[in-house]
Amino acid sequence: MQLTGNTIFITGSTSGIGRAMAEAFHKLGNQVIISGRRKPLLDEVTMANPGMAAIELDISDPESIEEAAERLVTDFPKLNVLVNNAGIMPFDDPSAPLNDEIAQRIVTTNFLGPVRMSSALIEHLKRQPRATILYNSSVLAYVPLAGNAVYSASKAAIHSYAMSQRFMLRDTPVRVQEIAPPWVNTDLIYKGNDPRAMDLEDFIQETMRKLSGDDEEIIVDAILEVRANPGANEHAMVNAFNADMIENPIPVTA
Template identity: 65%
Template sequence: MQMTGNTIFLTGGASGIGRGLAEAFFARGNTVVIGGRRKALLEEVAAANPGMGFIEMDVENPASIAAAATELTARYPALNVLINNAGIMPFDNAGGQIDEAVARRIVDTNLLGPILLTSALIEHLKRQPRATIIHNTSILAYLPLAPTAVYSATKAALHSYALSQRFMLRDTSVKVQEIAPPWVDTDLIKRSGDPRAMPLDAFIAQTMAGLETEDEEVIVEAARPLRANQGPNEHALINGFNASLIANPIPV
């Protein structure tokens, strides 16, 4: 994608990968607007980056999505980049009872939210001379983490949706890119500082370099072996991956 001269809306921009991407794009001279539920944190990010805009919104709520889309297109008619970044990652147990309310919240946030927000903005994006939709999935879309089965499933579904969307937009001005982070050192699982996680600054730097290309998927170098999870060895790879984490579990 073109990395300058854009008007960008990014969900989940108050912390973690979202904030990192927002600030990286803002530093390149783009107009950046961040969205999220936590108004105080949005204000904090905007204050740290004078000129950055924000919109309070809830990607779980279709009415909030519709209202945000209306406000965005009215206030920022040049909007041409949408980054669907917001996500939640509660732990669960697919071998036991799943909390229905939590599962629905994960699906609404991680999958339906990006679908509905993109749908609300797609006709506006098509009218731009060039536009980009970026979906933030996860390397767990290809290599599911068993203790976060619902999260992993939503990311796999969003990856699938991005493939279909890219095809359907092939003859328009809108391009679709996907970033699929490995474990990055953020507060997504309410724990930071684990040495197994990729440092956030390194992830952002490598991801921005990848987005400069026309690559449909932007995968940082450390995650490439996991992205190559295809073929008849898939089950053995997934079982071995999860067995290794059972032996050395993520603290929760």
């Protein structure tokens, strides 16, 4: 995608990857609109980045999505980039009864949220000279983490949806790209110093560099082998990865 001259709306952008991407795009001179549920956090980010705008949005609420889309089209008629970043990652155990409320919240936030947000803006984006819909999925779409089975499945679903949408928009000005982050050192689960987690600044730098091209998927070099794993023999890596996570769990502290 073209990295300058855009009007960009980013969901879930008050912390972590979302905020870091918003600030990276902002530094390049784009008009960036961030979003989230908590106004104090939105104010904190916009105050730190003069010229950035903000809209309150609950990505799990269809009415909130429609209201945000209407405001975006009215207040930012040149909007041409949607970054679907918002997501949640509670743990679950598919070998035991699931908490249905939590499972529904994951699917609603991680899958239906970006699908609904894209749907609410799709006709507007098609009217732009050039536009991009960008999905933030996960490496876990390809090699699921068994202790986050519903989360992993939701990211596999958004990967599948992005491929279908990309094909259906092939004759329009709208490009569909997908970022599949590895484990990045943010507070999505727990921010610490685990050496397996990629530094956020390093991730953003490599991702922004690769976004400047025309790749349909933006995959940092560290996980290219994992991205290539799905296929008839994919179980070996999936099993080895999960066995390692059991033996060396994420160190969560109070």
